[in-house]
Amino acid sequence: MSMPLSPSLLDETLRVVARRYRLPAMAAISAQMREASPAAALAIVIEQARGAVARGEAPDAALKRLFIDALARMIHDAMRAESGDHAFQAMVLRHRAVQVREYASLSAHADQDRRLILAGVNAMAHPAKRQRILPGRQREALARLHACASSASWSELSDTARRLLLTPEFANGSPFERGLTRLVDSPALERLRRLEALTPDELVRQYQSLWDRHGPRSGSPVALAQGSASQRRGAAVEASAAQALEALARRLDEAEGAGASYRVATSMRVPASIPASPQRAKSEWDAVLLRHAKTADAAPVWDVCLLVEAKASVDAAATDLPRLLRGLRLLAHAEEDIVYPFKTQQGMVRLRGASLSALTTDAAGLKRAVLYCCDAPAEAAPRLLSAASRMQLLSAQASVEFASILADRQHADAQGLEPVWHQLLESPRWDAVLNQYPMLRQARELMVHTEDLLAAINGATGAGR
16 A cells, blocks of 8 residues: 555655755766865765676776775875864874773773762762761761762772771771772772873873864763753754644645645654564654544544654764664554554654555655755765765774874875775675765755745745755
């Protein structure tokens, strides 16, 4: 059974809406190889290699040389002191210095370790607990213990706990003896002490500085403020996308007249009752255009007409697309004769399995059923190499070793990057990079500006590109 859509206005709206974020076919930009940036040149070469593999051919030696040269140039650019990629430079420094590797490894557990130690200290020395103890040496000692933990003075905390275990007030069966013993024997505290000891190291401080230049540290006031701003930005884009869908629903109702009934649901969450694995699939849709299904059910039943995802940035769609495709395949596993309940911000909505099972992930099916909505301006020079692909290329072992030689101010032979070329062509882990341009192009083909969508809904088909 096919998914019931308005056969005219909805299809026409999706057909005429301007696609200002669209990327050209690779053939149109391959001629610009000589003038291209290293990242753009890599995108062109990778797409040419993918095309050769798809035709059953082996990419030739000339293509390999172009790849290695472009990758070497991208690494050189990333290693520039001021204008380079500080996250990549931090990665290279971690590769070169054993103490930085140890610091980075310990830092990965630090938040969890801090919570564990603070919980142990609070169990004995929280201010509310200290109030129950008579004033005196024991109460003062617990206050010192708590102050060390609160100020993240881990070596001092360990030394204080060890000293307390030697005093009559805390040894010989004291209620605090077991807690203090657990504290001094804790692997978490030992890791925090080692992290504290490594922090003054010059290379560790350089590593911290690189990450600070890349962006605010996780949990810092600046990072929290940026996170809040990003959430507000995302919510604003979702709201504008929902408003555009509401306008489309009204227009469809007007066009179809009596008997038609469209509505919009937001934050639609996929129920566990759909018989397929939800692993790594989109489980919540930002906005959905629904059409009332004429059924004998007493409660309203709806068919899916259009699924919309809102993105604050253009690049976010390409990153999201694999998850979206898995989400569509999950919905398509719905059984045709079952009605599924979906939670939304507007309450529970009941969707016919027949409309869900009709969803497909082929190019034609996607263009009929999915939109990415964005309100960011289209770039004058769109990025041809996705951020994820760029980072995977830079993070390859051969790339990091090449960059390490550059960091030591020695000549680095670009031929050392040849293993990355072979990984790209042979390793399944590199499939996403090999196929990155078709994925990028497909995601941007599905993306529209909310203003362009409203213009198409209102019949202003000449707007945009």
